[in-house]
Amino acid sequence: MKKAVCIISGGxxxxxxxFRAKKDGNEIIALHFNYGQRTQKKELxxxxxxxxxxxxxxxxxxxSFIKNTSxxxxxxxxxxxxxxxxxxxxxxxxxxxxxxxxxxxxASLAEKEGAQSLYLGVMEEDSSGYPDCTEDFxxxxxxxxxxxxxxxxxxxxxxxxxxxxxxDIVKEALLLDVPLELTWSCYVNEDEACGxxxxxxxxxxxxxxxxxxxxxxxxxN
Amino acid sequence: MKKAVCIISGGxxxxxxxFRAKKDGNEIIALHFNYGQRTQKKELxxxxxxxxxxxxxxxxxxxSFIKNTSxxxxxxxxxxxxxxxxxxxxxxxxxxxxxxxxxxxxASLAEKEGAQSLYLGVMEEDSSGYPDCTEDFxxxxxxxxxxxxxxxxxxxxxxxxxxxxxxDIVKEALLLDVPLELTWSCYVNEDEACGxxxxxxxxxxxxxxxxxxxxxxxxxN
Numbered sequence: 001m002k003k004a005v006c007i008i009s010g011g012x013x014x015x016x017x018x019f020r021a022k023k024d025g026n027e028i029i030a031l032h033f034n035y036g037q038r039t040q041k042k043e044l045x046x047x048x049x050x051x052x053x054x055x056x057x058x059x060x061x062x063x064s065f066i067k068n069t070s071x072x073x074x075x076x077x078x079x080x081x082x083x084x085x086x087x088x089x090x091x092x093x094x095x096x097x098x099x100x101x102x103x104x105x106x107a108s109l110a111e112k113e114g115a116q117s118l119y120l121g122v123m124e125e126d127s128s129g130y131p132d133c134t135e136d137f138x139x140x141x142x143x144x145x146x147x148x149x150x151x152x153x154x155x156x157x158x159x160x161x162x163x164x165x166x167x168d169i170v171k172e173a174l175l176l177d178v179p180l181e182l183t184w185s186c187y188v189n190e191d192e193a194c195g196x197x198x199x200x201x202x203x204x205x206x207x208x209x210x211x212x213x214x215x216x217x218x219x220x221n
Numbered sequence: 222m223k224k225a226v227c228i229i230s231g232g233x234x235x236x237x238x239x240f241r242a243k244k245d246g247n248e249i250i251a252l253h254f255n256y257g258q259r260t261q262k263k264e265l266x267x268x269x270x271x272x273x274x275x276x277x278x279x280x281x282x283x284x285s286f287i288k289n290t291s292x293x294x295x296x297x298x299x300x301x302x303x304x305x306x307x308x309x310x311x312x313x314x315x316x317x318x319x320x321x322x323x324x325x326x327x328a329s330l331a332e333k334e335g336a337q338s339l340y341l342g343v344m345e346e347d348s349s350g351y352p353d354c355t356e357d358f359x360x361x362x363x364x365x366x367x368x369x370x371x372x373x374x375x376x377x378x379x380x381x382x383x384x385x386x387x388x389d390i391v392k393e394a395l396l397l398d399v400p401l402e403l404t405w406s407c408y409v410n411e412d413e414a415c416g417x418x419x420x421x422x423x424x425x426x427x428x429x430x431x432x433x434x435x436x437x438x439x440x441x442n
Contacts, residue, residue, distance in 0.1 A: 061289060065282035069329040090371055096332035097325060100369045104321040108290040111317035132369035140368045144361040148321045148353035150311055 001027045003115035004158075005106045006056070008032055010046035012183045012203065013121030013161055016173045018054055020160045021119040023176065028056035029113055031106055035066040035095075037074045038081070042190035049182045059109060063101070070095045074187060081187050083196040090129050091198060093187060099132035100141060103157065107145040111153045119158045125165060135162050166206025174212060181215040192217045224336035225379075226250045226327045227277070231267030233404045233424065234342030234382055237394045241381045242340040243275055244397065250334055251277035252327055256287040256316075258295045259302070263411035270403045280330060284322070291316045295408060302408050304417040311350050312419060314408060320353035321362060324378070328366040332374045344382045344390070356383050387427025395433060402436040413438045 004026035006018035022028055030051035034040050044060065051058045066075060072095040073079035082091055099122065106118050122133040131137065142157045149155065161169055173180050185203040186193035193200050195218045207214040225247035227239035243249055251272035255261050265281065272279045287296060293316040294300035303312055320343060327339050343354040352358065363378045370376065382390055394401050406424040407414035414421050416439045428435040 059289060061286035062283075063286060065284060065326065066329070068280060068282060069326060069333055071333055094371075095329075097329040097366065097370050100325040100365065101322070101329060104318060104325040105286065105290060108287070108316075108318040108322060112290055112292055131371055134368070137365065137369040140361070140365040144321065144358065144365045145318065147355070147361045148358040149318055150315075150352055 001025070002117070003027045003029060003113060004117040004119050005029045005031055005110045005113065005115045006119040007102055007106055007121075008047050008050055009121070010043035010050070010183060011121065011185050012169060012173060012180055013123060015050050015121070015180070015183050016169055016176065016178050017119045017121040017158070017160055018050065018056075019173070019176045019178045021117065021158065022054055026117060028054045029109065029115060030054065030056035030058050031109060032058070032060045033063045033102060034060065035063040035075065038077065038188060039184065039186060039190050042184050046182055046184045050179070053179055053182070061105065063105070066095060066098070066101070081197050083188075083194065086198055086201055088129070090131065093198065094130055097132055099130075099137070103141050103145070107149065107155055110155050111149050116154065117156050117158055119160070121161055122159050123161045123164055123169070125163060135159065138162070165209070166202050167209035170206045170210035170212050174210075184216065189219070192219045194219055222246070222248045223338070224248045224250060224334060225338040225340050226252055226331045226334065226336045227340045228252050228254075228323055228327055228342075229268050229271055230342070231264035231271070231404060232342065232406050233390060233394060233401055234344055236271050236342070236401070236404050237390055237397065237399050238340045238342040238379070238381055239271065239275055239277075240394070240397045240399045242338065242379065247338060249275045249277035250330065250336060251275060251279050252330060253279070253281045254284045254323060255281065256284045256296065259298065259409060260405065260407060260411050263405050267403055267405045271400070274400055274403070282326065284326070287316060287319070287322070302418050304409075304415065307419055307422055309350070311352065314419065315351055318353055320351075320358070324362050324366070328370065328376055331376050332370050337375065338377050338379055340379045340381070342382055343380050344385055346384060346386060356380065359383070386430070387423050388430030391427045391431035391433050395431075405437065410440070413440045415440055
């Protein structure tokens with residue numbers, strides 16, 4: 001059976017990408033990163049549940065060195081996570097080259113495990129404007145990965161969501177029975193989602209535009 | 222003053238690359254990785270001394286997750302490090318896509334620090350046959366790094382040793398007053414170099430062909 005390494009953050013996008021990998025006939029190696037992000041505990045819990053539903057082999061890696069290479073509000077609690085609304089430009093939740101780091105580690109794991117594919121939940125449009133979430137970037141890092149691994153290693157990076165909107169994602173996740181109630185998007189809270197950080201706003205807008213109901217708990221305002 | 226992130230392992234090659242970065246007029250950010258390699262303690266000690274000579278800012282990151290993504294004899298003590306001599310092909314000291322991971326992390330640090338350059342000690346010829354040490358690979362990962370970081374970030378990856386032999390490296394290091402006696406290459410031992418692992422053999426051959434004397438201690442046979 002062919003194998004795919006799926007980076008699963010605990011959010012909706014990577015969960016859907018992993019379900020697509022499963023639907024494509026892959027045995028799933030589910031990879032999660034702990035890097036001292038504010039909602040690390042909740043994200044790990046969601047990862048575990050999603051990976052269990054997928055019947056995946058689980059790999060959890062500590063990449064907390066990221067705190068030292070970034071000045072992101074996701075890992076630095078002295079900074080404020082924006083809750084005032086979505087804007088143009090790269091927000092302070094940006095962790096420099098995070099996907100480059102995560103994809104490189106995933107490629108290393110894929111080579112070790114003999115997996116032919118990586119699946120990622122990156123989306124270019126309707127996202128937070130991070131430069132390491134674009135199709136152009138993925139193409140270039142795929143080239144680098146295949147140049148920098150053994151000759152017999154050939155890894156295809158799948159980004160099935162890259163041109164979807166959040167509402168497309170909600171609709172397709174519902175079609176594929178992805179347990180969205182087990183996913184978490186909030187950048188700030190672990191018990192009740194704040195509803196106002198960029199990630200909550202994108203998620204809520206996605207459900208609204210898909211005419212669907214989000215079953216996770218939100219702070220009552 | 223322009224800044225360069227220099228990955229410094231504690232070996233000769235990366236030390237020379239960092240001295241070249243300094244000669245090129247850069248303020249040095251010295252980056253070292255601990256990843257559970259057999260000679261981690263010795264390599265860190267060498268890194269510290271080399272960085273001090275360079276007057277560098279030091280960043281030491283724990284990337285011990287690498288143990289989980291590789292089956293390399295450098296990190297897995299149940300495997301044997303080859304001591305029988307250099308051969309064609311990728312040896313079991315290979316850590317899958319290690320330079321891809323290290324360069325990605327260094328790029329993230331460079332973006333955070335506003336550095337314009339990375340300097341690496343990779344060499345394509347006269348090396349151990351690792352696929353992530355070639356000029357083709359470096360070109361492709363440089364493209365990926367610049368695509369996946371902010372628009373205003375532009376990082377040049379310098380590999381001044383890529384087409385040198387080990388004896389070229391010894392000769393140039395002596396010319397530039399690189400303290401080779403503070404560097405360490407042995408894959409196996411931390412007190413006296415074994416003299417017979419691939420890395421010791423390459424180092425010794427380099428000194429011999431450069432008609433120079435290696436001042437580090439070796440096991441007496």
